[in-house]
Amino acid sequence: MLNTRDILETINMIREENLDVRTVTAGISLFDCVADDNKRLCDKIYDKITKTAENLVPVASSIEKEIGIPIVNKRISVTPISLVCGNATPDDCVAIARALDRAAATVGVNFIGGYGALVQKGMTKGSEALIDSIPDALSETNIVCSSVNVASTKAGINMDAVAKMGRIIKETAAKTADRDAIGCAKLVVFANVPEDNPFMAGAFHGIGESDCAINVGVSGPGVVAKAIERAGNVSFGELSDVIKKTAFKITRVGQLVAYEASRRLGIPYGIVDLSLAPTPAIGDSVAHILEAMGLEVCGTHGTTAALAMLNDAVKKGGVMASSHVGGLSGAFIPVSEDAGMIHAAEIGELSIEKLEAMTAVCSVGLDMIAIPGDTSADTISALIADEIAIGVVNNKTTAVRVIPAPGKKVGDSVEFGGLLGYAPIMPLRTPSSAAFIARGGRIPAPIHSLKN
Amino acid sequence: MKKAVISVIGKDSIGIIAAVSGGCADFGVNIVEITQSVLDEYFAMIMLVDISKINRPFSEFVDAMAEMGKNSGLEIRAMHEDIFNAMHRI
Numbered sequence: 091m092l093n094t095r096d097i098l099e100t101i102n103m104i105r106e107e108n109l110d111v112r113t114v115t116a117g118i119s120l121f122d123c124v125a126d127d128n129k130r131l132c133d134k135i136y137d138k139i140t141k142t143a144e145n146l147v148p149v150a151s152s153i154e155k156e157i158g159i160p161i162v163n164k165r166i167s168v169t170p171i172s173l174v175c176g177n178a179t180p181d182d183c184v185a186i187a188r189a190l191d192r193a194a195a196t197v198g199v200n201f202i203g204g205y206g207a208l209v210q211k212g213m214t215k216g217s218e219a220l221i222d223s224i225p226d227a228l229s230e231t232n233i234v235c236s237s238v239n240v241a242s243t244k245a246g247i248n249m250d251a252v253a254k255m256g257r258i259i260k261e262t263a264a265k266t267a268d269r270d271a272i273g274c275a276k277l278v279v280f281a282n283v284p285e286d287n288p289f290m291a292g293a294f295h296g297i298g299e300s301d302c303a304i305n306v307g308v309s310g311p312g313v314v315a316k317a318i319e320r321a322g323n324v325s326f327g328e329l330s331d332v333i334k335k336t337a338f339k340i341t342r343v344g345q346l347v348a349y350e351a352s353r354r355l356g357i358p359y360g361i362v363d364l365s366l367a368p369t370p371a372i373g374d375s376v377a378h379i380l381e382a383m384g385l386e387v388c389g390t391h392g393t394t395a396a397l398a399m400l401n402d403a404v405k406k407g408g409v410m411a412s413s414h415v416g417g418l419s420g421a422f423i424p425v426s427e428d429a430g431m432i433h434a435a436e437i438g439e440l441s442i443e444k445l446e447a448m449t450a451v452c453s454v455g456l457d458m459i460a461i462p463g464d465t466s467a468d469t470i471s472a473l474i475a476d477e478i479a480i481g482v483v484n485n486k487t488t489a490v491r492v493i494p495a496p497g498k499k500v501g502d503s504v505e506f507g508g509l510l511g512y513a514p515i516m517p518l519r520t521p522s523s524a525a526f527i528a529r530g531g532r533i534p535a536p537i538h539s540l541k542n
Numbered sequence: 543m544k545k546a547v548i549s550v551i552g553k554d555s556i557g558i559i560a561a562v563s564g565g566c567a568d569f570g571v572n573i574v575e576i577t578q579s580v581l582d583e584y585f586a587m588i589m590l591v592d593i594s595k596i597n598r599p600f601s602e603f604v605d606a607m608a609e610m611g612k613n614s615g616l617e618i619r620a621m622h623e624d625i626f627n628a629m630h631r632i
Contacts, residue, residue: 092547092623094577094588096630101549101586101619155601158621339629346628 256471303360337407363417377430389440420453426513472523552616
């Protein structure tokens, strides 16, 4: 029998603490759309998406209403386009991006991900064309997201791809300069990318997945922060228990939504992603969780340890609440999307070096960080290389999503609105990394990748 | 028995039980249990209701309750019991 305390706890989490399900993402394979003519490919992609995801938004909205939990985004992820575009030219690829954008708008989702390539070891002609098309594709579409995996623990780091992505990010920023370089907010560079991630900009439907799948991303930083505040001055063991219990409850909601969406849509249930995903709203911040643990400002000494404990406890609590856990599953630290991170960066207490250290113990990486517009492509590539190396050596996912906003310098800020938020421009090191990046080739896989 | 939880949160409760009960009857929703509690400084009434004989889609009932709340300056939510069971029972 339900008791009043439990009922009120749930209602309070939704009313006061921003408990929500961040996303219900339908993963859709496009392998059966392959065609020898690009126009035909675009048509088949449009038809497959609009048919498979036809009911996604109405079903998610009815679940939202019936169980009373906000589902913030409904999204689609597809097979990486580089795997289905064959011998397309960059212009052909842009046409595919437009087809994705149209299909996503027709079914009414918030984002569509998968306009990307997997090039951890090398680039096919299709991958190269797709990567070259990213700046145009992201400037000419509204809700298409792009990701490129440039490294893995098994393959090492494809430094040619890293060098290229520095240039692509700069071009994307230039092409969307009139909108604070928003194209870069939809472009992420990965190491060890998960193939069932429901979160953007990195969502895509992996090659080992079934024809379609429902993946759900939970949220709830506000709930965890309040639980920690209520627990008061307790030891780390007890604090970890508080986080675990809270994560369990949050994840159970995600599992319920995933199960219901899968049943009603007749699409197999894939995974629940245990990530704590912040929004720019007050009371929905991962930084504030770390501060609730006893740090004056996120970014000060102790931040990495606090985040490591949080990340571990969230996984331990969440894993028992769901039958299949996957995706990124860890706390996110996107600067522009987190009120506490924005504040800490604005007052200069959160540096890019600290953020880099933090990514060694959580998901995902240097995320939604605005950097000076005159940053060179080489410096961006070097920033990517550092972050990717952390992922490759530590056997984890890492990623870079930076915004070199044209014309902006330290002291300015960029503003995207909505879930993407706003961010102060953060300073970078200025000495050149150009000769390092220019070497080209691959950084070999680390010795501990040889496990067999 | 399929159940739902109606919560009424606000500062004033005069006539609200009657109004919510009337709404339930209209939809063929049967009240199983009513409890009252305090959430922060607010009055909170929790009703457990049986929706197995509901005569319209449950989502319409959710809207009707929310609307009734809006008209009387209260927050009225109807939520399927699944969410509470998921979160609080293993």
